[in-house]
Amino acid sequence: MPVEPPPTPWHFGDAARFPDDDDLVAIGADLEPGTLLAAYRRGLFPMPSGRRRDPPYWFCPVRxxxxxxxxxxxxxxxxxxxxxxxxxxxxxxxxxxxxxxxxxxxxxxxxxxxxxxxxxxxxxxxxxxxxxxxxxxxxxxxxxxxxxxxxxxxxxxxxxxxxxxxxxxxxxxxxxxxxxxxxxxxxxxxxxxxxxxxxxxxxxxxxxxxxxxxxxxxxxxxxxxxxxxxxxxx
CATH class of the missing domain: 3.40.630.70 (Leucyl/phenylalanyl-tRNA-protein transferase, C-terminal domain)
Incomplete structure (x- = not known):
């Protein structure tokens, strides 16, 4: 069985407040296992910005x-x-x-x-x-x-x-x-x-x-x- 990691201290916000015309919905947090699982359970996934030292970018596509x-x-x-x-x-x-x-x-x-x-x-x-x-x-x-x-x-x-x-x-x-x-x-x-x-x-x-x-x-x-x-x- 998968091992549940410690919970994340981060909050990804209310999906009802995500921008209607932008796939990018959050910036910040970390890539710890608990954070990643919390994000997927909320419908988000991370991608790097492409610039060094930037925090993770989190996406929830409009489509x-x-x-x-x-x-x-x-x-x-x-x-x-x-x-x-x-x-x-x-x-x-x-x-x-x-x-x-x-x-x-x-x-x-x-x-x-x-x-x-x-x-x-x-x-x-x-x-x-x-x-x-x-x-x-x-x-x-x-x-x-x-x-x-x-x-x-x-x-x-x-x-x-x-x-x-x-x-x-x-x-x-x-x-x-x-x-x-x-x-x-x-x-x-x-x-x-x-x-x-x-x-x-x-x-x-x-x-x-x-x-x-x-x-x-x-x-x-x-x-x-x-x-x-x-x-x-x-």
Whole structure:
């Protein structure tokens, strides 16, 4: 079972007072495990400002990217014929190389990289406590793609993904959705949340949709109250 860290001394404010036209809703606090968990339970996530010594920036997007988990065998994930063929070329593993996945996502050669040393250390501390998980795509003994995120009850908050060969990150995403649905009550699948923060054209092609902030925050308590998927329950 995940280990609950000491509570945070910080307060993130009333969501009703968040700006209606700005995804950035708070600045400050820290990246301690208790602070991070409190933020995700309130619908926020951190990102660095890009300037050294700045405190964390906390976001709650006005339009949140989510991948619906109700519906067919892969929820709302769009699995193309070519991707379905690619699935045979990879092995999906969970939590066997979390640090390597985070490091690959943090590779400074990637465009628009945002994971700095403080973020890396913070999420690996949460991994050690059982809250952060990696879903990995392997070819033999080579890690070729993956993703990581925070699992709290029925919420999986995806943070970042990477690939070194074609379709590897998509395979990891298919693996994540399958893990989130496996062994869960079909009646509550639609209440589970796979949060991807912001939608992009690429993610939209895979089935990601945008929901209003108020709708996301209204759905969040129901998701948090659900038991974690077996793969992420410790």
């Amino acid at each position: 949140r990217g989510v991948l619906p988990l109700g519906g067919g065998p892969h929820g709302g994930l769009v699995v193309s014929r070519s991707l379905r063929r690619s699935l045979r070329d990879f092995e999906v593993r969970v939590d066997t190389a979390c640090a390597e996945v985070v490091d690959a996502c943090a590779d400074p050669r990637r465009p628009q990289g945002w994971i700095d040393d403080d973020v890396r250390a913070a999420y690996l501390r949460l991994h050690d406590l059982g809250w952060v998980h990696s879903v990995e795509a392997w070819q033999g003994e080579r890690l070729v793609g993956g993703l990581y995120g925070v699992a709290v009850g029925g919420l999986f908050a995806g943070e970042s993904m990477f690939h070194r060969v074609r379709d590897a990150s998509k395979v990891a995403l298919v693996g994540l959705v399958d893990l989130l649905l496996a062994g869960t009550d079909p009646a509550t699948r639609g209440e589970r949340l796979l949060d991807v923060q912001w939608s992009t054209p690429h993610l939209a092609s895979l089935g990601v949709v945008e929901v209003e902030r108020a709708d996301y925050l209204a759905a969040l308590p129901r998701a948090l109250a659900l038991p974690a998927a077996p793969a992420f329950a410790g």
